[in-house]
Amino acid sequence: MNKWKYLVGSFLLLIATLMVTLSGCEKAQAPVQLFAEDAIPERLSDWNLVNIIDNGLIPNAGVLPYDLNTGLFTDYAHKLRTVWMPAGTSAEYGEEQFEYPVGTVLTKTFYYPRGEGDTVLRTNSFTRDYLEGRSGEALDMRAVRLIETRLLVKRQRGWQAIPYIWNAAQTEAVYEIAGDTTHFKLVNDSGDVSEFTYVVPDANQCAGCHADNFTGKKISPLGPRARHLNRDFTYLSGTENQLSHWQKVGYLKGLPALISLPSQASYADTSKSLEDRARAYLDINCGHCHNPAGAADTSGLMLHHSETDWRKMGLCKPPVAAGTGSGGRVFAIVPGEPDHSILNFRVESSDPGAMMPELGRSLVHEEGVSLLRQWVAAMSGSCS
């Protein structure tokens, strides 16, 4: 690629941005507003990150939606993720973690597609979530039920987690550090209803997952890293690799050639190997705690993407402090035998004292369970 193409491309993008802005002027939003660490506003709308305009929840100018190859499971909630950086700043590429500039704001809005009556839908389809023609970007407020929007803001001293909870009228989200619980009726494609309590974690619990270096307590973004972002996204300007796009809009610098970049499998992409899919699933759902510096290093079980020692990954590994979570099983993974493996037991449980992950779900992720069962079932050997 030559520089001219980039230049022309970004110029066109600029024009497009301006046109969109101009045409919607009477509805346009004030710029994103950064607040000091100790001056957090009560209302999400004060940030001007995403605002409700007509029937859409629409990211502000420069607030860029993104998606992950494999995301964390949260009770089948759908998620709209965005990134924003102050004008003139960029993240510096790093293979394990980008160096985000001070002032970066990441948002994650959790929502469900609405069903009939007071139900919400359990579906892997995102098509009906968005306003027509704005797929991946502007949520259709008539079609979705918003629950919470979590902000991660990069400060001078590190990341700050700021949670907002949407009101029942769906007009505003309010700052709430103590979390919340909401009862939902979830309806799947066959019409089966499961009732459950969606638990918004409190601000300390945010850190429970996001402090992947537990000793330092510093929290960090889990999703927006090279291996998770390295995939295509359908922008208004067309489909493009997210990392290239971030570079193009000035949000990322130092990006090596795409072909050399790590890419996590999508756990649902059956064209990928079982191994890659399972490891991707374990990495995003477990690796933030189960890594050598994470909160779960006390267990000796390591499930982050770069672990290569099979015993540390659980193969024939006896538990240390599993308690109820052992499920009467002797090893984390018994090759070929998911029904005798503690790892499978714990992801298949919804008992708070036994289930894994410990937070962020009240329901069992059937697709994830099935993947991990296949993975363990396909392993050869024995523990004796």
Place this chain on the structure above:
Amino acid sequence: MKTLSYIGVALTLLLVSACGEKKAPQTNPATNDVDFQKKLLRQLIAAKPGDVIVVPEGEFQIDRSLSLNVDDVTIRGMGMDKSILSFKSQIQGAEGLLVNANDFTIENLAIEDTVGDALKINEGQNIIIRNVRVEWTNGPSTENGAYGIYPVQTRNTLVEGSVAIGSSDAGIYVGQSRNVIVRNNRAEFNVAGIEIENTIGADVYGNVATNNTGGILVFNMPNLPQPGHSTRIYDNDIFKNNVKNFGHEGTPVAAVPAGSGIVINSNDQVEIFDNKIADNDTANIIVSSYFTAGYYSDKSTQADFDPYPEGIYIYNNHFAGGGSSPDHLELKALKLARFGLGGSLPDVLWDGVVDTKKMFEGALPDHLRLCIDNTDVGILNIDFQNNYQNISTDISAHQCRLKKLPEVVLKFDRPDVEKSVGDHLAVLEGGNE
């Protein structure tokens, strides 16, 4: 390119700001009915160093895990039977209170009926847990949470005056820590009353451990970053730990025979002295290797794990009763065969497993031996290593003395001996070379 996008952003900002802003209508958070749980959550989340969070008298229902990440905070109730955090209706979280902070004190309150662990301190130094009761109020049950008081990967930790009842694993469990004192506590109706695991430097004294499956345990588990050593168990009252094992199969404590007073497994440099140990139906003291626990295999255990209990020193304890009704079929049969229907296993039960690679001229070096300097005490070596071929009660091989371990000193506990703290740690940490 960069210049262009900068201009773009600036232009866009200019344009949108000219349009004025529109906001969704504001809704006020309900501020008038903030219940105790929410208030406590907020206090914990917004805590500043130096804060004292007071739990008033009363029983409070909590349905989610509490957590604290701020250093130098004290949580204080009005007494372990007066200020009660009850988690009977807990729907979320793997513990009652999870702390990741230094200079933390919790005292004078109770944590009851959590779905998982009751009080977990995961990393931190200078931790004081004082007069805290953790309890599963329905009595011993496999469905109870695993650990009561659970400091793990901590340094300089004091657990005192506390009570732990009903844990399906260990009532007081100190794991992967350094420099620990566990004193004047009571542990009852747990699978393991008090357990010290993979910990370097622990003094366990003045405790009462009764009605557990095993009274006081000192274990080393494989596949963890830190092997433990140097624990002193003294001046404790360890009696009638005969409750049927209700641990979860697969967990290490599930292998502990009911009726165990003290169990040393795979740990080194453990001193047991001046205790009253009585009426533990399998044995008053068990010394065993990881092999006997039944989990060892080349696949399950890191290559450099040391499964042998070495440098174990038992002296000056007062034993009474015990060994009359051992758990596990093999032990029952053994008792019957060796000691008759009305007889008892001796006070010390040893699996007889030693690291033959460390032997010199048929014997272990002195500092690795199991030494017993205790009048009227018998031993039963079941010779597990050789398939029970030479089961023996010969105590002569154990009549030896070991160099005594240094006292554990916590700076915040003993300001008078501040100067020697460094020396004491140096001795401990150099002790396993």
